Amino acid sequence: MESQASKQRPRQHKTLIAPSLLSANFLCLKEEIAKVEAAGADWLHLDVMDGHFVPNISYGPMIVGFVRQATDLYLDAHLMVEYPENLLDAFVRAGADNITVHAEAEGVSANTLKTIRNLGVDAGISINPETPLDALDPYWDLVDLILVMSVHPGFGGQSFIEDSLEKVNRISERIQRDKLPILIEIDGGIGIDNAARVRSAGADVLVAGSSIFRAADSSAALSEIRNAADSSLTSPKK
Ligand code: DX5
Ligand code: ZN
Numbered sequence: 001m002e003s004q005a006s007k008q009r010p011r012q013h014k015t016l017i018a019p020s021l022l023s024a025n026f027l028c029l030k031e032e033i034a035k036v037e038a039a040g041a042d043w044l045h046l047d048v049m050d051g052h053f054v055p056n057i058s059y060g061p062m063i064v065g066f067v068r069q070a071t072d073l074y075l076d077a078h079l080m081v082e083y084p085e086n087l088l089d090a091f092v093r094a095g096a097d098n099i100t101v102h103a104e105a106e107g108v109s110a111n112t113l114k115t116i117r118n119l120g121v122d123a124g125i126s127i128n129p130e131t132p133l134d135a136l137d138p139y140w141d142l143v144d145l146i147l148v149m150s151v152h153p154g155f156g157g158q159s160f161i162e163d164s165l166e167k168v169n170r171i172s173e174r175i176q177r178d179k180l181p182i183l184i185e186i187d188g189g190i191g192i193d194n195a196a197r198v199r200s201a202g203a204d205v206l207v208a209g210s211s212i213f214r215a216a217d218s219s220a221a222l223s224e225i226r227n228a229a230d231s232s233l234t235s236p237k238k
Contacts (some may be wrong), residue, residue, distance in 0.1 A: 001044055004220055015199055015230055016043055016075055016151065016228055017040070017043075017222055017225060017226050018044065018205050019044060019045065019208055019212045020046075020047055020213075021039050021044060021045065021047070021156070021213075022058060022156045022209050023156045023209035023210045023213035023214055024212075024213045029063075029067070030070045033071050034070070035218055036222065037071055037194055038219065039212075039219035040096075040219075040222060041073060041222060043076045044067065044071060045075040045076045045207045046076060046078065046088075047080065048080060049081070050082060052081070053104075054080045054153050055084045056124055056155055060090075061087065061090040061093070061094040061108075062094070064077065064096060069094030074098070075098070076096075076097065076098045076100070076185075076205075077100065078124075078126065078187065079091070079101050079102070080102060080105075082105050082107060082230060083107035084103070084108065085101075085111075085112050088119060089119065090120045096121060097122060098121055098124055098143050098145060099122075099124065100121075100124030100125065100126050100145060100147050101114045101124070102128070103126065103127075103131060103135040103136065104127070104131055104135070110138045111141065113125065116140070117206060123143050123144055123211070124141060124144065124185070125147070126187075128149045129146060129149055129150065129151070129152060129163065130159045131172065132175055133167065133170060138180075140152070140174075140180060141236065143182060145182060145232075146183075146184055146185070147186075148184065148187070149187055149191050150186050150190065150198075151188030152188075156210050159189050160193075160194050161188070162187070164188075165197060168184055168198060168202050169202060170186055171202065173200065183205055183207070184202055184203045185204065185207060186207065187207060189212065190225070191225065192211065192224045192225055193212030195226075195229040196229060198229070199229035199230075199232045199233065206225065207232065208221075212225070225234035
């Protein structure tokens with residue numbers, strides 16, 4: 001079965017907005033999901049943290065399963081965990097459409113990405129702000145998505161790290177040069193102020209946690225981020 005990211009190949013031009021559930025109010029998760037879905041979210045970004053790879057713990061497959069019952073949105077699981085291989089099957093059974101693992105995590109290898117695809121979902125690789133691009137070398141032919149962390153992973157609400165733009169640029173150049181069917185996702189500190197710049201650098205998927213869920217008007221915030229990102233495609237590159 002072909003998954004959503006695969007269907008979007010080759011590189012499509014709609015900006016995909018992926019609200020990160022980490023900043024939602026978990027006491028009313030169903031309403032929070034409905035809110036961003038009604039606001040036009042394209043994907044739902046699910047941050048999984050194990051307390052080892054990052055100094056925080058969030059949630060696991062059980063919550064992803066409940067989220068699956070609440071929405072038909074594409075579920076983008078971002079695993080900030082060591083040895084993710086042990087969990088892949090559980091996240092697929094819970095309903096994830098994509099599983100992204102970290103190049104820096106213990107136990108991650110080309111085999112991990114092959115396993116994700118063999119389970120029938122899209123595969124992503126992520127790199128932290130301090131990780132050089134050559135960490136991606138084993139993965140270019142094995143992934144549907146590259147996630148560039150623009151904050152240090154572990155917590156929502158941090159400030160965007162400007163160096164991430166250059167990384168996105170360079171990844172985008174390679175994808176275009178080699179015509180690779182890979183989406184670029186950027187995650188951390190994304191909001192109205194930098195949406196145009198990250199989109200213009202080449203990001204296809206913009207993850208936004210606090211700037212959407214903590215906004216006074218989440219729907220307006222999502223639209224503003226989308227409009228800013230889309231405007232960068234029509235206006236000259238700054
Ligand atoms: C951080 C997570 C992010 C986080 C983004 O480790 O990977 O997805 O939720 O939150 P904001 O958009 O608030 O930086
Ligand atoms: Zn994330």
